[in-house]
Amino acid sequence: MGINFAKLGLATSQVVLSKSEGHMIRFRVNGKEKSFDGDPDMPLLWYLRDVAELTGTKFGCGMALCGACTVHQNGAAIRSCTTPMKEVGGADITTIEGIAPMHPVQKAWMEIRVPQCGYCQTGQIMQAIALLKENKHPSDQDIDTAMSGNLCRCGTYQRIRAAIHQAAKETA
Numbered sequence: 001m002g003i004n005f006a007k008l009g010l011a012t013s014q015v016v017l018s019k020s021e022g023h024m025i026r027f028r029v030n031g032k033e034k035s036f037d038g039d040p041d042m043p044l045l046w047y048l049r050d051v052a053e054l055t056g057t058k059f060g061c062g063m064a065l066c067g068a069c070t071v072h073q074n075g076a077a078i079r080s081c082t083t084p085m086k087e088v089g090g091a092d093i094t095t096i097e098g099i100a101p102m103h104p105v106q107k108a109w110m111e112i113r114v115p116q117c118g119y120c121q122t123g124q125i126m127q128a129i130a131l132l133k134e135n136k137h138p139s140d141q142d143i144d145t146a147m148s149g150n151l152c153r154c155g156t157y158q159r160i161r162a163a164i165h166q167a168a169k170e171t172a
């Protein structure tokens with residue numbers, strides 16, 4: 001299966017996938033066992049989108065500056081665009097596709113109609129779920145701090161904050 005680097009704005013020549021390096025990285029994605037023997041420096045985001053075909057996770061900046069690529073590694077929010085495959089060995093990776101349907105955060109997102117264009121929203125939801133795992137009753141300040149690395153060009157921040165408060169009431 002070919003990896004569509006062009007889709008991510010990257011030249012194929014920037015990436016070397018080598019089967020001969022002898023690396024075998026084993027990990028889980030959404031509960032399923034996976035193995036990867038390509039370039040250990042390849043970003044996890046590329047694996048998720050182009051190898052695993054889990055395209056709910058988005059590419060925004062590629063530099064850990066926007067949060068569009070947020071997934072969970074062992075339950076904590078990480079930026080998959082700057083997480084190399086060599087750092088996911090043994091880990092449980094969860095993407096938006098692995099979140100239970102109608103998770104309280106998604107329910108609140110729908111009820112409050114948070115998304116506008118939607119591009120940033122899977123990253124926002126993954127970050128919010130990780131926040132509520134750590135802090136079941138976040139204040140406005142806690143939410144602003146935790147979500148500060150997740151940018152939304154449509155300016156949905158007020159609705160995101162309201163949805164997190166609503167989800168917190170359901171999950172508490």
Ligand code: FES
Nearest residue numbers: 060061062067081
């Ligand atoms: S694409 Fe990863 S933080 Fe922007």
Ligand code: FES
Nearest residue numbers: 117118152153154
């Ligand atoms: S909803 Fe459009 S970028 Fe956030």
